[in-house]
Amino acid sequence: MYQPPYKIENLDNWICITLRGVWDMATNIQYLSALANELNAKKGKSFNIAVDMRGWVVPFSEITERIKAPIHLDRRNQRCEVWLEEQGMKVDHIANKFFNEQHVKLTRTYSSSDFLAHMKVLENEPLVSHMSQWLQQNQVDKQN
Secondary structure, three states: OOOOOEEEEEEOOEEEEEEOEEOOHHHHHHHHHHHHHHHHHOOOOOEEEEEEOOOEEOOHHHHHOOOOOOOOOOOOOEEEEEEEOOOOOOOHHHHHHHHOOOOOEEEEEOOHHHHHHHHHHHOOHHHHHHHHHHHHHOOOOOOO
16 A cells, blocks of 8 residues: 655644655645645644655756745734754745745754754643654664
């Protein structure tokens, strides 16, 4: 059975997203559709987004060059977004494209400990503990 290289989960008022692997345009469209559905389900409720993108590879020209029209996702009730990246990831174009026009505050972290430290500022201890478990489940296999 096909497993997409992304996973979208809910944890309290957080949408927790795991991104992995090398993406093409079809994968990007599938992901954006799934994310749009998740955002629509939050209508009227405030929410946050946490993204674990360790091990994700975006072919810059493959995706960004083919997206001609702006992508609009309903983020009116989103309070913040926190990314866990690997050093040297080429995702600045995504941050620039989607967050320059949004009221959402984006925080970019580069280690699990920094990610969790930021979570402790935003949330209560039980939720931070759940986030820690979520990150442990998302361990990246560097050999694959």
